[in-house]
Amino acid sequence: MHDTPTEHLPCSILLLAGGRGQRMGGQDKGLVEWNARPLIAYVHDTVRPFTDDLIISCNRNQDRYQVFADRLVSDEQQDFPGPLAGVLAGLAVARHPWVLVLACDAPRIDRLLIEQLLSGASGTSPLMVQQAGQWQPMFSLIPAALLPALRASWEQGERSLLRVLLRHDLRALDCAADDLRLTNFNSPDLLRLL
Numbered sequence: 001m002h003d004t005p006t007e008h009l010p011c012s013i014l015l016l017a018g019g020r021g022q023r024m025g026g027q028d029k030g031l032v033e034w035n036a037r038p039l040i041a042y043v044h045d046t047v048r049p050f051t052d053d054l055i056i057s058c059n060r061n062q063d064r065y066q067v068f069a070d071r072l073v074s075d076e077q078q079d080f081p082g083p084l085a086g087v088l089a090g091l092a093v094a095r096h097p098w099v100l101v102l103a104c105d106a107p108r109i110d111r112l113l114i115e116q117l118l119s120g121a122s123g124t125s126p127l128m129v130q131q132a133g134q135w136q137p138m139f140s141l142i143p144a145a146l147l148p149a150l151r152a153s154w155e156q157g158e159r160s161l162l163r164v165l166l167r168h169d170l171r172a173l174d175c176a177a178d179d180l181r182l183t184n185f186n187s188p189d190l191l192r193l194l
Contacts, residue, residue, distance in 0.1 A: 008115070008118055009119070010096045011096050011099065011100050011141075012054075012055060013054050013055065013099070013100045014057060014087065014091075014094070014100065014102070015054070015057070015068075016057050016086045016090075017029065017030035017040060017057060017058045028058075028060060030065065030104030031064055032105075034107060038064075039106075042108075043102060043103075046109050046114065047109075049111075050114055051096075052095075053096055054070045055070065055071050055072070055073060056069040056071075057072075057073050057075070057086030057087075058072060059074050062074075071093060074089065075089060076088075082159050082161075083161050084160065084161045085154075087101055087142070087150070088147070088151055088154060091142065091146070091147040097144050098143055098144065099144055100117060100140075101138065103138035106184055108182075108183055113139070113175075113181050120171065120173055121141060121143075124145055125169040125171050126146065126171070127140065127141040127172075127173055128141075128171070128172060128173065129172075129182065130172035130174055130175070131179060132175075132176065132177035135162050135172075136175075137161045137165070142165070146168055149164075149167075150164050
C-alpha cells in the first residue's frame with residue numbers, strides 16, 4: 001500500500017498497455033526497452049506517488065506487468081478492441097471517484113503534468129490534454145461515475161474514447177505543440193531517434 005499525498009486529488013491511475021503494438025511490429029509497447037528499462041517503468045515511477053490504486057490494463061504478459069501495478073485488468077474481448085475497452089475495464093475496478101488515464105509508452109510525462117491534470121478536476125466533466133488543438137485521449141482524467149454512460153456507448157457500437165467523452169462536457173488542458181512530455185514512443189524508428 002502506498003500513501004497518497006493529501007495535497008493531490010484522490011484518484012486511481014490507469015495505465016493502458018493492452019494494444020497490439022502494430023507500429024512496434026507486434027511487440028508489447030509497455031515492455032519495449034528504452035535506455036535499458038521498459039517504457040512502463042518510467043511512467044510507473046512518475047505516477048506512483050500520486051495514488052494507492054495503480055491499475056494496468058494489459059492483454060498479455062501479465063506476469064511482467066504485475067510488478068508495476070496494484071491491480072491488472074484485461075479487455076473483455078480477446079481481439080484487442082482498442083483503448084476504450086481498457087478504460088471500461090479500469091473504471092469498473094477503480095477505487096477512487098476519478099481515474100487518470102495514461103499511455104504506457106509516454107515515458108517523458110512528469111509530475112507537473114500529472115498535477116495539472118489532477119487539479120483540473122471539476123464536477124463530473126472529463127478533462128483531456130489538447131496539444132496545439134489536437135485532443136490526446138491517452139492523457140485524460142475521467143470521473144468513475146461516467147462508467148455506465150461509457151458502457152452504454154460501447155454497447156451501441158462506439159469504439160472511440162474521444163467521441164464518447166466529447167458527449168460529456170469534455171474540457172481541455174492545453175499543452176504546446178512541442179511539449180515533449182506527450183511524446184509516445186510507439187515505433188522502433190522513434191525509439192532510435194530518441
